[in-house]
Amino acid sequence: MEYKFSDRVSNLKPSAIREIFKYAADPEVVSLSAGNPSPDAFPAKAIAEISDDVLKNNPISVLQYSVSEGYTPLRQHLRDYMKRENNTGSENDDIIITTGAQQIMDLCSKALLNEGDVVICEAPSFIGSLNTFRSYNAKLVGVTVESDGMNIEELENALKTNPNAKIIYTIPNFQNPSGVTTCLEKRKKIYELAKKYGVLILEDNPYGDLRYSGENIPNIKSLDTDGIVIYAGSFSKVISPGMRVAYCIAPKPVFQKLVVCKQGNDVHTNIWSQYVCDEFITKYDFNSHLAKLRSIYTKKADFCMDLLDKYCKPAITYNRIDGGLFIWCDLPQSINMQDFCKKAIEHKVCVVPGNAFLTDESDPCNSFRINFSTPTDEQLEKGIKILGELANNWN
């Protein structure tokens, strides 16, 4: 049989990160390539209590079919929580629960993008989302990420020259992979430009609750008086990624299409896990839990940056981060990044080559991404020391 695949997936490759994970699976390898929450970060005891209780007393409620919009109490509680804590969402919006935030990218692509339509992305950006857009044959246009967010001139130029741009995709807080946080002024400008050019903003905020220093900056969605922002939130980094529970706050007409698309994707999200998330954020002290996570990750982030200062100067430079799980490291022009990443694997350290995060992987890039949430402190020290030795003795 000669298989004829669809045009949209014929050229789609497995994620470059996945390929790297094959090396990372070797127990001798120090992996700085993942994005997994720290094993300390899971509220496992609370999850066990909640689950145990419902399976004893009302099992059918979490084992039977449910509705595509999501578990009604969770939707209501998230609506209240996001309004109260983040001034996010209005009466013109509605909320849908999804199977991880990755599904939000999929549903928005399905609902909004014709083949060839343009998605304007930060360059670099989250590879998972880029691949979803690609899987709908969207054209990706990258806008350079500066230390305070997208280059606004480039963004306006991209909007001007791409009349079929439909979405601006942005991760404004502690961006994956760059670690950059978009400043308030740029958030306002991105909003104004989207409005001016009639384009929707897809604001992806998986790390927003993981701020280690500095003041919170309002979500772009909190500025949304025109119904042009779709907000993606997730429990993956603050409760459990294995459960695949996320939520999307969208203008009602968009919400309605997302629900129809969700029916066709997977009918509804695992209701047992939705119930557990709902009980956890309402019956437990969710804010204390978040404070605990911040404390765990602040320590790990500081430790990681101290190691970079200690072992990697002067060859490897990086921007300090205020939150999130990733640090973006730059190599001097004298070191070829791809060669460096390969050499690192030979020395049993795994990082992600920066070009994996570009809209065009063949664009020049001399950076790589490291993650500090997954490895132990010992692994971090061992891995970063090796990276520093490699870079500082390159030839």
Next chain:
Amino acid sequence: MEYKFSDRVSNLKPSAIREIFKYAADPEVVSLSAGNPSPDAFPAKAIAEISDDVLKNNPISVLQYSVSEGYTPLRQHLRDYMKRENNTGSENDDIIITTGAQQIMDLCSKALLNEGDVVICEAPSFIGSLNTFRSYNAKLVGVTVESDGMNIEELENALKTNPNAKIIYTIPNFQNPSGVTTCLEKRKKIYELAKKYGVLILEDNPYGDLRYSGENIPNIKSLDTDGIVIYAGSFSKVISPGMRVAYCIAPKPVFQKLVVCKQGNDVHTNIWSQYVCDEFITKYDFNSHLAKLRSIYTKKADFCMDLLDKYCKPAITYNRIDGGLFIWCDLPQSINMQDFCKKAIEHKVCVVPGNAFLTDESDPCNSFRINFSTPTDEQLEKGIKILGELANNWN
């Protein structure tokens, strides 16, 4: 903001069944419109034991990120189980775990269908799958379902006249909605025709384990020596639909594309529920559990058919079923089916109008679908009595 949705979803409507569910939510209404497993059918105690144990002893294993292919032990056990029990799957196939079988339809559509490509479907067929194919702008071509499966002449004609047909979609066992089981001879003919015309078969088998009478008939996938059959299995009807765990056995080149598409859809399926399903089918007596389900549903199916005989003759006729959860009822030409379904709702009984299951909803149809697994015996008797009175006193 004037929202511009993609062409593929602009005309997509929420499922007609969903609309009916709004009426069905009224506690005074007897709903014969759902397809939910019976509340007695869930192995709630075993699920609680398995979950309790893993959350106490190894919580991170079910709360952390996992791989897109699915939980490795579950894939291996299903591979063995399906080979042993159903002679289904070969060394040329691989298996991917999905978020319900609905996602199999989505992933296959994404991987295989260009816009305008044809999916040949049974008429009537499962509305959820039809809507997924529609959401990729596929063209649906219906082939009449007879009492022993698709009309083979019509099928060959559909293949001849649609050179861009990519998939034949079939539910060979106790089909939703018709209740029809495709006989072995027709399964072989469908296979031969797919091979002759270079088209893949998507065999959807959610009810295969729910046979109440007669002998099992080999899956089409068990005939697959040419790598042309994609098999969709599911735990929704035999463990829990709320968990959203299903599995797809596909030729390896197709499997690889499905994995790439799955990454973009939701990264991976809820790992906690995958683990629970795996433990349940390996550490518990899964075959006894299936026997228990068959015993529950055999009783309910017989009870329902007895009620139809008692209350609905001669106006409503139906074909006896050998398994599954649905019975397809026919009205005489003197009764307009849409009017009948509306009148039934006024009398507080909900059934699904048959045209909802057609590739073109405006095609003539004088049938409706009832379900017997969800309502109680009392509700079944009350509802069917009302349907019989309405039909036999129509005017």
